[in-house]
Amino acid sequence: MDRLLAELRAGRGGALVVRGEAGIGKTALLDSVRSVDGVRVLRVGGVEFETEFAFAALHQLCSPVLAGLENLPAPQLAALKSAFGMGGDGVPDRFRVGLAVLGLLSEAAASRPLLCVVDDAQWLDQASARTLAFTARRLQNEPVAFLFAVREPADQADQADQGDLAGLPEIRLTGLAEPDALRLLRSRIRVHMDGRVRDRILAEARGNPLALLELPRGADLAGGFAAPDAVPVSGKVEESFRARLRGLPSDARLLLLAAAAETTGDSVLLWRAAERFGISPSAATVAEETGLITFGLWVRFRHPLVRSAVYRDASLADRRAVHGALAEAMTDADEPDRRAWHRSQAATGPDADVADALELSASRAQARGGIAAAAAFLEAATQLTPEPARRAERALAAACAKRDAGAADTALDLLSVADAGPLDAAGRARSATLRARIAFDVARSDDAVAGLQRAADLTVSLDEAAGRDIFLEALAAAVFVGRFTEGPRLLETADRARAVLPAPEPARPLDLLLDGLTTQVASGFPEAAPLLRHVVDLYVKEEDDPFSPGEVWLACSVAMDLFEDAAWRTLADRQVRSSRSSGAVAALPVSLSYQALTHIHAGRFDDAAANVAEAYAIAAEIGAPGLDHVEVTLAAWRGEQRTAELARTARCGAVERGEGRLVTAIEFAQAVFFNSLGRYDDALAACRPSADLDEMGFHSCTPLEFVEAAVRSGRRELALPMVAMLTERTSANRTDWAAGVDLRCQALVAEGSTADDLYRAAIDSFERSEGRLHTARTRLLYGEWLRRSGSRQAARSVLREAYAALTEIGADGFAARAARELGVLGEPVGSRSARGGTGRLTAQEFQIARLVATGATSKEVGTQLFLSPRTVDAHLRSIFKKLDITSRRQLRDLPLTR
DSSP states (O other), X not given: OHHHHHHHHTTOOEEEEEEEOTTSSHHHHHHTTSSBTTBEEEEEEOOGGGXXXXXXXXXXXXXXXXXXXXXXXXXXXXXXXHHTTSOOSSOOOHHHHHHXXXXXXXXXXXXXXXXXXXXXXXXXXHHHHHHHHHHHTTOTTSSEEEEEEEEOOGGGTTOSOOGGGTTSOEEEOOOOOHHHHHHHHHHHOOSOOOHHHHHHHHHHHTTOHHHHHHGGGGSBTTTBOXXXXXXXXXXXXXXXXXXXXXXXXXXXXXXXXXXXXXXXXXXXXXXXXXXXXXXXXXXXXXXXXXXXXXXXXXXXXXXXXHHHHHXXXXXXXXXXXXXXXXXXXXXXXXXXXXXXXXXXXXOSSOOHHXXXXXXXXXXXXXHTTOHHHHHHHHHHHHHHOOSHHHHHHHHHHHHHHHHHTTOHHHHHHHHHHHHHSOOOHHHHHHHHHHXXXXXXXXXXXXXXXXHHHHHHHHHHTTOHHHHHHHHHHHHHHHHHHGGGSSXXXXXXXXXHHHHHOOOOSSOOHHHHHHHHHHHHHHHOHHHHHHHHHHHHHHHHHOTTSOOOHHHHHXXXXXXXXXXXXXXXXXXXXXXXXXXXXXXXXXXXXXXXXXXXXXXXHTTOHHXXXXXXXXXXXXXXXXTOOOOHHHHHHHHHHHTOTTHXXXXXHHHHHHHHHTOHHHHHHHHXXXXXXXXXXXXXXXXXXXXXXXHHHTOTTOTTTHHHXXXXXXXXXXXXXXXXXXXXXXXXXXXXXXXXXXXXXXXXXXXXXXXXXXXXXXXXXXXXXXXXXXXXXXXXXXXXXXXXXXXXXXXXXXXXHXXXXXXXXXXXXXXXHHHHHHHHHHHHTTOOOOOOOOOOGGGGSOHHHHHHHHHHHTTOOHHHHHHHHTOOHXXXXXXXXXXXXXXXXXXXXXXXXXXXXO
């Protein structure tokens, strides 16, 4: 903590998480920085009964600095206002909210450093917790620091799942050493204490300071003590608190219960509720004498465990009465959501009015982006809805919200309530769809794909467009599961989609995409190619349509199979831009993966690396798997020695998740890597399973590796059928990329002078395409063929070109292969020196440099990359130093895409 504060005073931010069991001293540590010279301190604490109010804790923390709101960029300002219920349109994007908070705190720290202290972070509402964690990870160059305290049971201290704050620096507090524990015990007990009692207290407290202060209250200090048991320390402390409460008069206990239920600590509201019970101010005096609570402008409990003890020790009837009094003391105009929640806790049975109020609260929470809060309100509304059909509808809505909030088990429980109905046909279809989507979220399995098929069948008779949407979703799921489906699941899905309905008139691009893909599955690629080519043209031309991420990745896969590299790049670039501008951050990693693959195809490895780095960062923020298969692919093309280990790890993850398509991508990457090393038998073994599967989206890549590996390992007979298939496919759409692939593979199996002509034609075709990497690699193959054919001088010339291009691109494995060939020809190549220029930049620095070179401001770059402007400026200083330049203008003149 001292180091964190020292760094903060020096203008550098950071974060620290203090973890430990209840009573271990976390709050005491946080209280030690209530006042720090030269530092402004903001504080907020999570409350156990307040976890369902979206952005409540964040709003409380930021309230003292809201004067800086108007200095935020317009999109961030709108997002934060919407989150705080201060206006704004639409559901706020969580990343824009995070950037807004980062900007707001940075602005507030302009005059003096800012320390944000967050106690009991385990009870923050989900929206606040995620936003604060997002902000805390981006403070390195800001004079802002975060100090979090998180309660966790002692037996969970070593568990891996640490919630939203995982990955931040942390310390774990353990019990006091016995000499310190004894000194604390003696400092509070002024009477003689029997040695056996002392030892028992020390043993039971296990060094927990709060326990050391509380347990003696339940002991006979002269010689008696309760028998030891397995109750956790926190349970023993709570019991000590309860013992003190039970001797209080009924009105004092009722006042304490009202204070426990009223989580904001608003003393005015508390006394308005107390008046309804006829409780006099003298009850507060009696309660305060216990040392468990203080009444003033705000009501404060000595420790959160006191609040828990008070509330849990009360009867259900008293709790309901207190919640009812609090609801009566409030008005909908003031705090409608808290009032609705209190009314729900006061209800003794179904209550339509309260359920309606909770549903309105859910709508407000959803509008602010508080999906977890909306789910909680809808779940409570479901429980209080008396009319069966309305109850089923609300259960269905609550299940959907719970799934979006990541609570799959609760969502399934609510679906069971909904299915008990009665639901109409549309409701049953929605329920089946949601159940199938949850199944696919949990496990990429054949059963989940089958569930999506059944959901599509139910939906299509009620809503043709929605039904076709779900059929496309089921088809995409079957493609994604790939080899892990049981039997001809993809064919079955395609047949059912084709049998149900023809495309409507006028057809949407999605409808034509569905028809094209189902035709490909049922009748083969050549028959589907004309329709698929038309579909890709539509997606390229219709720039303004808000296509779903699922549509776009399928369209990108189709473009790759059609060897339409310009369309593939256009679609990938547009989807990345769309995901950024719309705030659809969850879709951004997949969009970045397709863009990264286009960069690899074009020989721009640095751009691809920047995509991979950003995708990993976003995936970590949203709790999604990283894009291991893209990282493996890039490493393979670069010839990195870590490729084999990366591939093993990525494959294990893909198999565990049931993602057969990613296994195919990893096998392709392994084949590239082994071919670059000249290990052709290994390359053939790596890609043979996926070559046999012939999965859509891999027609343009896996066959190339297979043909080269088969020919070079002496298995030409294996390559011939693949070459014939490639010729058939590429003739259906003869782009320059397609021609290059066909001619190169024909050259590999050709004999005599025919190969020479084919290699030359392949190089010419690739040079007209966007596949710069394939041009260089084809020159390598041609040079190798020339050397083996005895044309040594021609081989030198071609191999020199191949080596230079592959070296510039960064395809080190293939460049080394070219160097070996040149060495055999008596023209040794020295070891490659480290790349200068942009090669010295990290992936994130390269990305920032590229954006700044387009004229983007630090604020604009920060918005795109989820960084603060000050952090962008810090990276720029490093970039300037590495590139030996001094201005943004000079950056624009450098070649930043390679």
